[in-house]
Amino acid sequence: MNGEFFEALSLLEAERGLSADYLLEKIRNAIVIAVKKDYDVEDENVLVEIDPKTGKFNVTLLKLVVEEVEDPRVEISLSDAQAKRRTTKLGDMFNIPLKTKDFGRIAAQTAKHVIRQGLKEAERSQMYAEMQSKAHEIITAVIHSIDPVKGTVTVELSKGGTAVLPRNEQVPGEQLREGQHIKVYVVDVIEGDRGPRMMISRTHPGLVKRMFEMEVPEIFDGTVEVKAISREAGARTKMAVWSKDENVDPVGACIGPRGQRVAKIVDELGGEKIDIVRWSEDPAAFISAALSPANVVGVEILDGESKACRVTVPDHQLSLAIGNKGQNARLCARLTGYNIDIRPESGYYGEEPSSPAPEKESETAGEETVELSEQTDAAQTEE
Known part of the structure; x- marks a missing residue:
């Protein structure tokens, strides 16, 4: 040589x-x-x-x-x-x-x-x-093609290459079109036989978390911390936050002046509702707040190895606490990590169906919880 x-x-x-x-x-x-x-x-x-x-x-x-x-x-x-x-x-x-x-x-x-x-x-x-440097980040991609049979979406990445957005990682009811610029969350990057492959999602709770980190300076600088998120993409997200500085209201920081910060994220997510709750060390207080917009009369933490509780709400707010098709109770259970049994204050259900304790579900696209802390507790606000 x-x-x-x-x-x-x-x-x-x-x-x-x-x-x-x-x-x-x-x-x-x-x-x-x-x-x-x-x-x-x-x-x-x-x-x-x-x-x-x-x-x-x-x-x-x-x-x-x-x-x-x-x-x-x-x-x-x-x-x-x-x-x-x-x-x-x-x-x-x-x-x-x-x-x-x-x-x-x-x-x-x-x-x-x-x-x-x-x-x-x-x-x-x-x-x-x-690619690995983009893991757990939000990137902007351009839709290249949509498979009419499988429903999968192939997107072009900014530095060349492509990635596939599976149907189960797409927001239900969202209309996508070729040439459209969309924001996706990079769940992971894996090595494949044909080279590295980027796993992307529009439904992952991490998408909402990163949006708040980019939009809220107090989260970006570490003053406010996101403890947990539960999400049903396209419908509703619940997020628990906590402040290291007692002079900083974590919920208010996320909402922003006149609600501008959270409104911008809601708009980006196509109108998806977002409940923001304050984190606290008291599980009962956290569960009570996480059930908002319903008011809670009391929370009883049940004994036993499995994390379970019984929640009492005013009779006229039973449906509100349970939510449409059980959504509010389901998201609350995922956010807090507790199986929740919701009961009316009178003990009489009338026409209201009983709310069985929804089991804590495994993390799956569109209906998953990002566990950001071993402790879960909060107070809440809703947008």
């Missing part, structure tokens, strides 16, 4: 962001593979040294100095070794320099193949690192 070769490596590093050290290591590996094939030895018997400044490299075969040779591939007799270097002793590793041309065509082809593979691997690693 000459200086021009190393200049080319430097150019690759500058133009494509591929590390020259990484590529040199691949070249070393290629030469080692070639020597192993030609001399039938193992890795530990081959030493390759490359000077990145001069472009010169040395290839050495390492043999163990022994009294009597049993395996000439990896051993050399003491007498033969001392004939070349008098200071050699038994047990030394004797270096035998090899000529580059001895590798022949096989070595060159092997080096070429490994370098080509190395370039592909480096590009994939670079792409994965770039």
Whole structure:
């Protein structure tokens, strides 16, 4: 290899962001593979040294100095070794320099193949690192195509490449069209056979959390903390917040002057309702607040290993507490982590259906809770 070769490596590093050290290591590996094939030895018997400044490299075969040779591939007799270097002793590793041309065509082809593979691997690693930096962030993508059968949406990413928005990660009832710019939440980035793949969502609670982090300075600087979110995308979100500074109202900070901050997010989410509740260490207070807009008469935390409670509400607010198709109670249960049994104050349900304790559901797209703290407690406001 000459200086021009190393200049080319430097150019690759500058133009494509591929590390020259990484590529040199691949070249070393290629030469080692070639020597192993030609001399039938193992890795530990081959030493390759490359000077990145001069472009010169040395290839050495390492043999163990022994009294009597049993395996000439990896051993050399003491007498033969001392004939070349008098200071050699038994047990030394004797270096035998090899000529580059001895590798022949096989070595060159092997080096070429490994370098080509190395370039592909480096590009994939670079792409994965770039994508991984976007994990748990909001990105803007352009809709490229919509599958009329599966309902999946293929979007174009800002720096090239595509991602797929599955139907179950789309907001129910939302109308999407080709060419439309949409905001998506990057749930994860995974390595695949064809390269890294970005998992995106429009229904994940993290989308709402990141929107508030970007819109509310007090959340961005850490003064206000989002403790938990439960969401049914397109319909309603409940979010628990807490302030490290007692002089800062966490709920008010999220709502903003004249409700401007939360209104902007509601508009971005297509009118999705957002309940913001204040976090507190008292589970009963948190559950009471999380059931808003319904008023709560009392909360009884039940004994037992499973987190469960019985909530009493005014008779005329039973339907409000339960919500449309149980939505309010369901979101409250996910937000607090408690199974909730809602009962009317009189104990008589009348025409109102009983509200069974909704079990805490696993996290799934569109109906999941982001657990941001082991503790859950709050007071609430609603938008």
